Amino acid sequence: MNLQDTIVAPATGNVVSAIGVIRMSGQRALDIANEVFVPFNKRKMMFNNSQAMFKDIAKANTLYFGTIYKEEKIVDEVVVSVFKAPHSFTGEDTIEISHHGSLFIRQEILQLLIDKGARMADKGEFSMRAFLNGKMNLSQAEAVADLIQSGNVSSHDLAINQLRGGYNEELKALREKFLKIASLLELEIDFSEEHEVFVDRKDLISQLDIARQRLEMLVSTFSQGNAFRKGVPVAIAGKPNSGKSTLMNAILKDNRSIVSAIEGTTRDTVEETINVNDITVRFIDTAGIRQSDNEIEQEGIKRSFQAIQRAEVVLYLVDSSLDDMASIDYQLKFLQQEIDCDSETTNNEIESINLKDKKVILVINKEDISNLSVKDKDTLKNKGAVFISAKNSQGIEDIFDAITKDFVASDVNSKVFVSNIRHYNALNNALKEVIEARRAALDGISSDLISENIRGAMHHIGTITGEITDTDILNNIFDKFCIGK
DSSP states (O other): OOTTOOEEESSSOOSSSSSEEEEEETTTTTHHHHEEEEEEGGGGGGTTTOOOOHHHHOOOEEEEEEEEEEEEEEEEEEEEEEEEETSSSSSSEEEEEEEEEHHHHHHHHHHHHHHHEEEEOOTTTTHHHHHHTTTHHHHHHHHHHHHHOSSSHHHHHHHHHHHHTTTTTHHHHHHHHHHHHHHHHHHHTTTTTOOOSSSOHHHHHHHHHHHHHHHHHHHHHEEEEEEHHHHHEEEEESSTTHHHHHHHHHHTOOOOOSSSSSSTTOOOEEEEEEEEEEEEEEEEEEOOOOOOOOHHHHHHHHHHHHHEEEEEEEEEETTTTTTOOOHHHHHHHHHHHSSSOSSSHHHHHHHOOOOOTEEEEEEEEEEGGOOHHHHHHHHHHHOOOEEEEEEGBBSSSHHHHHHHHOOGGGGGSSSOOOHHHHOOOOHHHHHHHHHHHHHHTTTTTOHHHHHHHHHHHHHHHHHHHHOOOOHHHOOOOOTSSTTTT
C-alpha cells in the first residue's frame, strides 16, 4: 500500500438499494471531489468558471447537496459529507458520497474519481490508515471487522466492548509493569561489578505471580469469548436411527435432513446455523456411528468423527425405546475411547478424537415411547442427560439451554473476554515468558536472562495493541476486512 495515495471504495454492499455510499480518503480527496462535484448553490456558476471551487467553501463535518458531473453530463444528484484531517475516521481528509443506489451509478462515480487521481483501496486500507494515524489501536481496528460481521447480540456487544478499549487498559498496565521490572534488572547488569540489587527477588516473584494470574485469567476466557464471536459448533452424534436427523429438523423447524427408518441413510454431514439464546450455534448432523462393511457408509462414519473433532459441543443421542442402561454406558465409553471398535474405519478415526475439552451432552430421545425405568431416568438426569422427543419437538428448548449454559450472553457486558485467536496466541506466549522468568528468579538465574524473558512478554503484549507490529501482521489482519472499511 502506498499510504500517500488518495484511496476510494464503495462503503455499501454490491446490491441495488435506495442509497449507496462511496468513501474517499487522502491528501487529494478535496481536490478530486472539487473536480466532479458542484454544490447546489454553485450550479449556475459552473459553466462560467473553470472550476466550481467546492474545496474552498467545504467546511469540516458538513453535508452538501449537489451534482456529480462527468464533463457537462449529470451522473447523479448526491449528498457529499466532508471530514477534514485529523478529525475523521482515517485521520486524513475524507469525502463520503451518498448517491442513488444503482450499481451503474456507483461504478460511474468510482471510475470518475479514479480517472481524476484516486485509486481503489485495498482490503481494510481505511482501517489500516486509522491505525497508522493513531485514531485507534490495533485491537480496536480488529474489533471494527468483528462489529461488521456480528450476527447476534453477543457478538455485537463483544465487538463494541473491544472497540471501546476492551482489556487494553489491563494490557497497558501489564506492559508498563514489565517495562519497569526490565529496566531495573538491566540497571543491575550495568552495576554488576558493584553488586547493586535494584529488584528484590521475593518482590519480583510476587509481581510475576500477579502477572501470571492475570494472563491465565485472560487466556481462560478464550473459549467463551470465541463462542460469542464466531459461534458454537455442535455435532449431533449417535447410532443409526437414534433420531439425529429428526432432531436436526426439529431444531431448524424445517425438513433439512433426510429421515428414514432405513439405517445408514445419512452418509454425509449436514450443517446449518441459527441463533440460540443470543449465541450463534452451528449444528452438524452426522452419519450414525456403527460397524459397517459398506464403503460409502464407512466414509460417512469417518466424517462423523471429523465433525465431532471440529465441534465444541457434542449432542450424543440414544434411543430410549431400544437402549437400556448397559447399552447407553457402552456407547458413551465407545465415544470416549474407553473401549475399542471392531470396525477398522471408525477405530482409526476414534483414535484421533479427544473429548477432553469438549462438552458432551447425553440426549435421551423417544421419551414418549421410552422403556427406561424411573430409576434409570433419575440416574441419567443426575448425570446431566436431557430427555426429548425429537419426533414431537419436545425438549428442544432444554437442549438449547444445555448448549448455551456455559455461554451466558449477559456476561459480555460485565466481564472481559478474549475472542481473537491472534490475541489468544500472543497472551499464551506472554504467559510462557512470565512462567520462565519466575522459574529463573526462583533458581537464582542472572538478571540478564530474566530481563530477556520479561522483554519477551512485553513484545507479545505489544503485538496485540499494535505498539509492536510488522508488515506481515498488518497485512494478515487487514486483508480480512471488506474493501470499503
